[in-house]
Amino acid sequence: MIVGRGLLAEAFRARYQDDESVIILASGVSNSSETDEGEFERENELLKANLLRDHTRFVYFSSCVVGFGHLPPSPYVRHxxxxxxxxxxxxxxxxxxLPQVVGRTSNPNTLTNYLASHIIDGLDFTIYDGAERNLVDIDDIALIVPELLADPANERRSTVIAARHPVAVTKLVSMLEELLGKRGRARIVPRREAFQVDATAAWKVADRLGLGLDAGDHYARKVLQKYYG
Known part of the structure; x- marks a missing residue:
């Protein structure tokens, strides 16, 4: 059963729409800059209502930023x-x-959509020199999650899915500029934001499936080429 209509929901619909034993909650707050308590409460009520349904497995998508002790917890992270x-x-x-999920979506709040639209439209935007972000293709997430759910040896009910190596935001912008054939109007501000996570369980699955999550900038470039090239 799929709850939601966005990028994540559609990625899992074919596999789980008619499976009543599994509930995929792919609806709610996805904008990491959200501060509206009303939006948080709506997701809270949606989650609680669906937890009451009969199910064998219940899947919720959160953010890699949760648990980053060196970052001040934002309202979104606390939620x-x-x-x-x-x-x-x-x-x-x-x-x-999940980290920054990349796919075909009209959502303007995804990092790559935000950067691409600002580059295309010639709008000013700010990036941090020294900041890193982790990109993962939605299609790879849709392959990894079922493997983890079906593995009886997987006892970790909280799992990070991410590429093995993050990409510098300045490099990410350069890749998009190259693919879009246009220079962006980026203002670079010095600020280091390292992005290192342990996604060992997901990496093992990705290695077995040959998804290339260990390929560093090459993986990020491949994902961007797929959706913005």
Whole structure:
């Protein structure tokens, strides 16, 4: 069963839409800059209502930023942490923490859509020199999650899915500029934001499936080429 209509929901629809034993909650707050308590409460109520449904496995998508102790917790991060706790408190609850997911979506709040639109439209934007972000193709996530759910040896109900190596934001902008054939009007501000996560369980699956999550900038470039080239 799929709850939602966005990028994540559509990625899993074919596989789980008619499977009543699995609930994929792919709806709610996805904008990491969100501060509206009303939006947080709507997701809270949606999650609680669906947790009451009969299910063997319940899947919730969170953010890799949850658990980053060196970052001050934003309203979004605190909200996601509360939602994770509700899911993991129930038998069969699984949380998948995701980085920047890349796919075909009209959502302007995704990092790559934001950067691409600003480059195309010639709008000013700010990036941080020293900042890193982790990109993963939505199609790869759709392949990794079922493998982790089906593996009886996987006892981790909270799992990070991410590429093995992050990409510098300045390099990300350069890649998009090259693909789009246009220079962006980026203002570069010095600020280091390292992005290192442990996604060992997902990396093992990705290696077995030959997804290339260990290919560094080459993987990021391949993903950007797929959706913006």
């Amino acid at each position: 996601k942490a509360r939602m994770e706790a509700l899911v993991l408190d129930r038998p069969g609850g699984f949380v998948f923490r």
